[in-house]
Amino acid sequence: MAIAGVSGGGKTAVTTSLIQKLSNSKALYFDGPDNIINWVESGSNYNLWDLTPLIRDLQVLRNQQLNYIILDFPFAYKHFKISKFIDFAVFIDTPLDIALARRMVRDFRTASVKNILADMENYISKGRKGYIEMLNTIKPNSDIIIDGIKPVSEIVCHICEQLE
Template sequence: MIKPKVISIAAVSGGGKTTITKKLGLGLKNSIELFFDEYDFQDCPPDLIKWVKEGADYNLWNLEPMIHDVESIAAKDTVSYILLDYPFSYKNDRMKELIDFSIYIDTPLDVAMARRLRRDYGQMNSGDILHDLDFYLNHGRIAYLEMEKSIKPNSNLVVDGTLPPDKIIEIIQRGIENV
């Protein structure tokens, strides 16, 4: 039985995790993608900003639904790669046991914010963009900086998030060749 390689892809919100995970899945034969945002995690910090200010203990996140899916897929011996759109790299002790290689897409915060705003407001006519910008400046930026401080240096490969997606995929594929 050949164990599939579990590859995690982290970045700040708007950093390109989902885009790169999907494109990498198309480029890697026999792969499956799992997306952090598609899970309804229970027993997790209810206030992200407070969690960061109190030290960002990644083990406070109960990631069992995603962990269960990774373990179930790996046990079936039907895929070569499990790609995780997952923001924590090796920082959660339970998930760390499953990850073979972690990638951090290093996207400048201004670029990530612009992408996030385009994504969130580009297809809807409601919401208050100024409120979201104020929240980011007064509270949310701390979570972005936490990722740069903790997740980026905890990754096996750091890729420039301003590169075109195809170039990022090329760099990642070279990086995981020997995993």
């Protein structure tokens, strides 16, 4: 299963909570690449990412007798080498303003105002394109779409219901 969504959308919180709720399950976490803005500006080809280490880790977990492997992975089915490992993709649909605020709180807790403002300028001029790319390509190709404003516990319950 893949948990997809924009940065700050709640993927990691949901994945971590799912691991606690689903018996005999493990998670793999993929942090988006640093140069995502350049990637979006050059055409957003999902298959350009070298995901060899992630695929190796997935294969190791597949050899274990697990009930669930949960992949915290923003691209869901869009990367052809990973898609064959995914049987269910969840898109956490978090409004961009909330995702941005969550990311700022998470990533800039001790940053200077100068760094925070630089990141905001980067988001306005370039970064937002990456978020829009996700909404236009990952969201419509997911098996279910869940409102990212809901509490994590509600999101997890909804996912578990869908798995039954």
